[in-house]
Amino acid sequence: MMAVNSLRLCSYNMHSFNMGKGCLIDICSVSDVILIQEHWLFPDNLHVLNNIHNDFLHFANSAMEKKLTSGDFRGRPFGGVAILVNKALACCTTLITNGDRLIIVKIGNVYVINVYLSDSSAYNRDYIVSDICGQIEANVSFTADTSVVLGGDFNFEFVDGKSCFQDFDSFVIDNDLCICDSKFGDNAMYKYCHESRGSGSSRTITPTITWTCTASEPG
Numbered sequence: 001m002m003a004v005n006s007l008r009l010c011s012y013n014m015h016s017f018n019m020g021k022g023c024l025i026d027i028c029s030v031s032d033v034i035l036i037q038e039h040w041l042f043p044d045n046l047h048v049l050n051n052i053h054n055d056f057l058h059f060a061n062s063a064m065e066k067k068l069t070s071g072d073f074r075g076r077p078f079g080g081v082a083i084l085v086n087k088a089l090a091c092c093t094t095l096i097t098n099g100d101r102l103i104i105v106k107i108g109n110v111y112v113i114n115v116y117l118s119d120s121s122a123y124n125r126d127y128i129v130s131d132i133c134g135q136i137e138a139n140v141s142f143t144a145d146t147s148v149v150l151g152g153d154f155n156f157e158f159v160d161g162k163s164c165f166q167d168f169d170s171f172v173i174d175n176d177l178c179i180c181d182s183k184f185g186d187n188a189m190y191k192y193c194h195e196s197r198g199s200g201s202s203r204t205i206t207p208t209i210t211w212t213c214t215a216s217e218p219g
Contacts, residue, residue: 004092004108004147011035011114011151017048028053032089033107035114036060036082037153049082056084057093063100081116081152097139102132104139111140115152126165133171142175150177 010031014020017039027034034056041048043065049058063079083103085093096104096111103114115132118125140148156163158179163169172179 004089004110007107007110007112007149008032009035009112009149009151011037011153013037013153014039016040017045021052024052028056028084031084032086033112034084035112035151036084037080037114037116038078039080039082040064040078041080046082049084052084055087057087057090059083059085059095059098059103059105061098061100061103065100079116081114083112083114097135099135101128102135104136109145110147110149113140113148113150113152115150115154117153117155119155126167129165130167133167137171137175148175148177 008031010027010033012020012024012027012034014024014036015038020039024034024036039049039060041060041062041064043062046058046060046062049060052058060082061080063081079100081099081101081103083105085105085107089107092108094106096106098104101116101118105112113136115136117132118128122128136150142148154163156165171177
């Protein structure tokens with residue numbers, strides 16, 4: 001297993017591909033891996049992520065597929081997650097799982113996890129959080145010879161290392177994860193805030209790990 005000693009990661013909520021495309025292109029110049037939420041792309045349009053930057057490949061999923069197949073789609077598109085990986089890392093990158101709220105890739109000995117959790121308006125929010133935690137545990141090996149980076153848009157805050165979800169807090173403790181928000185000090189600002197929902201956990205874009213949890217160091 002190839003040991004990866006360092007990765008430049010960013011997490012970015014696009015709030016639609018068309019709105020966020022310009023900034024995403026800029027992020028590629030300072031990142032090895034980019035975690036994307038809310039690209040709003042339809043399944044047939046995911047290929048446009050190939051056109052963002054010649055040096056990046058993508059793993060992506062659309063949140064629109066179920067709506068389209070049910071014939072019950074009205075209003076604007078929503079959701080969707082993706083991970084962009086620099087092609088220099090392609091030889092050691094493997095897709096682990098790919099869903100509409102969760103994508104996991106393994107880059108050498110590093111699991112990179114991108115999540116997009118629902119906001120407080122979802123009636124089944126507790127179930128979604130619990131289900132995502134379960135999917136991560138089923139697909140990730142939390143061992144001494146691997147590292148884990150968990151990022152994305154959680155749509156909730158951590159206060160003194162605790163979230164508002166007992167299942168998520170238990171998941172963090174059980175897998176010996178560390179909330180890294182405090183490492184950014186005063187620079188850990190919100191990049192987007194919806195007034196009716198309060199502050200989200202999408203953070204300002206930096207060429208480093210953004211709002212993540214990490215496990216053990218590479219062996």
